[in-house]
Amino acid sequence: LERTFIAIKPDGVQRGLIAEIIARFERKGYKLVAIKLVHPTKDFAEKHYDDLKARPFFNGLTDFLSSGPVVAMVWEGQGVIKYGRKMIGATAPLASEPGTIRGDFAIAVGRNIIHGSDGPETAKDEIALWFKPEELLTYKKETDKWLYE
Numbered sequence: 001l002e003r004t005f006i007a008i009k010p011d012g013v014q015r016g017l018i019a020e021i022i023a024r025f026e027r028k029g030y031k032l033v034a035i036k037l038v039h040p041t042k043d044f045a046e047k048h049y050d051d052l053k054a055r056p057f058f059n060g061l062t063d064f065l066s067s068g069p070v071v072a073m074v075w076e077g078q079g080v081i082k083y084g085r086k087m088i089g090a091t092a093p094l095a096s097e098p099g100t101i102r103g104d105f106a107i108a109v110g111r112n113i114i115h116g117s118d119g120p121e122t123a124k125d126e127i128a129l130w131f132k133p134e135e136l137l138t139y140k141k142e143t144d145k146w147l148y149e
Ligand code: GTP
Pocket: 052, 057, 061, 090, 091, 109, 110, 111, 112, 114, 115, 116, 117, 118
């Protein structure tokens, strides 16, 4: 089954949105297969956002991601990469639809509270960057049969 990397950024943690964000993925029916609280180093944040290193906001972005604890997670389920991004909303929160996480809880593009992998390759790379293979769990839930035909 498809898996994606989701992170609650330092602003989401500071603002007390951990439970709210986890609840949304849970209630959708997605399955949490890995989770930990981490304070990334600047170097690690640069690795995570490696594809953006030429952008003018790269230094601010990586300073921010490494500024405090982050909730790193892997969520599993049909369509979770693309649909997870839909639940997160557009990059700039004021362009995000109401009902999305960024639309409901954020204002500034540089304080948009959550990250989600943008495709299957990125998901694979980000999961491997943030987690050891043994930290990813495979398990059955009783609700699986009520979620999938
Ligand atoms: P992530 O899930 O965090 O990767 O966001 P995204 O995929 O919606 O956007 P992208 O990967 O293009 O950018 C990564 C992060 O850089 C965004 O979440 C923003 O916090 C930040 N960012 C992107 N574009 C801008 C910008 O134009 N200005 C500033 N200040 N920050 C930006």
